[in-house]
Amino acid sequence: MxxxxxxxxxxxxxxxxxxxxxxxxxxxxxxxxxxxxxxxxxxxxxxxxxxxxxxxxxxxxxxxxxxxxxxxxxxxxxxxDFTGIYQEHHVNEAGQIMILMYHDLKEKPGTYATTIELFKKDLERLYEEGYRTISMSDLIHNDIHVPLGTTPVVLTFDDATLSNFYYDEAGEISKDSVVGILDEFYRNHEDFGRNAIFYVYGQNPFREKDLLQEKLSYLIENGYEIGNHSWDHEKLNTLDETGLLKAIGKEHGFIKEAANYEMQHVSLPYGIKPSESLFSFVFDGTYEGVTYHNVSAVNVGWNPVKSPIHANFNPQSLNRITCGEDQFELNYWLDYFKDHPEKRYYSDGDAETNVIPSVEMENISDAFIDKITIYDKEEQ
Ligand SMILES: [Zn+2]
Incomplete structure (x- = not known):
């Protein structure tokens, strides 16, 4: 002491x-x-x-x-001089945050695939431009631990194809797989964090059944998250209540059984929501005696989300950004935030506080209104 x-x-x-x-x-x-x-x-x-x-x-x-x-x-x-520090680092914890959506790694990029090289390039650019990874849970719970003057980003991977996670001939995690690339990037840039969520569906995530438990354990033990992408990759708007309970509940039970892990986040297949009256079954239900509770759902596109302290943050409908150069894809948004730093979330480096420039005060959710530190952007 x-x-x-x-x-x-x-x-x-x-x-x-x-x-x-x-x-x-x-x-x-x-x-x-x-x-x-x-x-x-x-x-x-x-x-x-x-x-x-x-x-x-x-x-x-x-x-x-x-x-x-x-x-x-x-x-x-x-x-x-906190005000001076906030001004200098554009601190704005009511700013926007990108959730990135990836799928497969392939030889040629496509709508639902990118290449190893392009994926590495994305990580480099994100790092260089001051983005640091956080987990989906940390985003939802506004528990954002990134250094002063940096911006949180969430990495998501849908479908759990083999390219996401496989071992090489020596039995090591392949350096060409998503997990291998993220691990290596983290080794070389520890402050980037090692956070990503893998949304799995069906009973063969990562496509090597014998290794499923080993892979799930590795992910959980190393800070990655596993999310629910339904049992059969169904279009959820085609299902009734029973169908929805099975789509979400059966996958939940399967992963719970395989890894003793409670998934809490959903990726809607094709980004399609069920009808309004059934939407709650995405988040809460019981299937074959197993009860699930999800705290978030991600869509397919195309823009950054609001900060968790923003009045319009909606954890049940989080848009994601695809990788690529086209309009509303990752490189577009990285350029956008260069031109519009005032729109971007910049951290004060302390997860316990919510620091915003006074102009953002009108956007803050009621739940946070009395937990805010305000400063003026310009010297008075
Ligand atoms: Zn999918």
């Missing part, structure tokens, strides 16, 4: 040194990592010791005077 307190004070001290000399990008990065450290330290202290920031400082003040650095509470406010 004593040590944490002391380190916290040292970090505050370091920030105060840094703060005065921020003139270029390099210092910028230092500040964000220092700020993140501060947040981390605070979180650790809060989690493990159940102490508030103020208590940490108070405790420290009561300890050995030789170890004390005099930092009264109010100095924290003075030293960290």
């Amino acid at each position: 004593k040590r944490i307190g002391f380190m916290f004070l040292m970090i505050i001290f370091l920030i105060s040194c840094n703060q005065e000399t921020v003139t270029n990008k390099e210092n910028d990065n230092q500040i964000s990592s220092v700020e993140n450290n501060v947040n981390e330290k605070n979180e650790n202290a809060l989690n493990h010791e159940d102490n508030t920031q103020e208590e940490i400082i108070e405790n420290e003040m009561n300890e050995d005077p030789e170890e004390q650095v005099v930092t009264p509470e109010e100095t924290i406010e003075e030293v960290i």
Whole structure:
């Protein structure tokens, strides 16, 4: 406890040194990592010791005077110029977020396929332009852990074809499979995160039945998510209540049985919704004694979604963006956000806070209205 307190004070001290000399990008990065450290330290202290920031400082003040650095509470406010940091990093946690939709990896790109090279190129461009992966669950629950000044992105893969996940002759995850590519990218760019959701259907996801359990375990243990893409890849608008319960419930039960894993997210086959009166069965139902509860459903296209704190965020109808160069595809939107940074979600680096420029206040959902930190974009 004593040590944490002391380190916290040292970090505050370091920030105060840094703060005065921020003139270029390099210092910028230092500040964000220092700020993140501060947040981390605070979180650790809060989690493990159940102490508030103020208590940490108070405790420290009561300890050995030789170890004390005099930092009264109010100095924290003075030293960290949060408004300046938010302005500089365009922080806007009410901005838009892309959910990307992939299917197969093939030799030639098509509507439901891309190539290994193009997929790697997408990851590179996303990384270079400040996008960091989060899981579908984190999006839905507004639990967005990405560094200051970066933008969350969700990667989704439908149909669980073999190209998504297979092993090479040496028994290693193939470096040409989606999972192999994501794993390698993560090894080289740890801050990109390793998050993706694989929407599976039927009883042969990833197309190697003998290896199904092994593959599902690997995904779950390594932070990937598995989502429900129906039992028979049915068009859900052709089904009645019984049919819907089977389409969603049977796949849910199958994966629960195979991997002891409760899927919570649905990808509607072909992006087709059931009729309005039956739509709730996508999210809740019981089939053959197994009850399912889904918290989100993704569509097929074509635009980014609202932030989870935005009044128009709808987890039951999340649009996705296809990869490619055409209008409303990934590269189109990456260009768009370059031209319109004010539309883009930029994180403050702290998942606990919701920081927005004051102009976004009118867009915030009632559920978050009293949990918002506002700042002015321009110096007054
Ligand atoms: Zn599909």
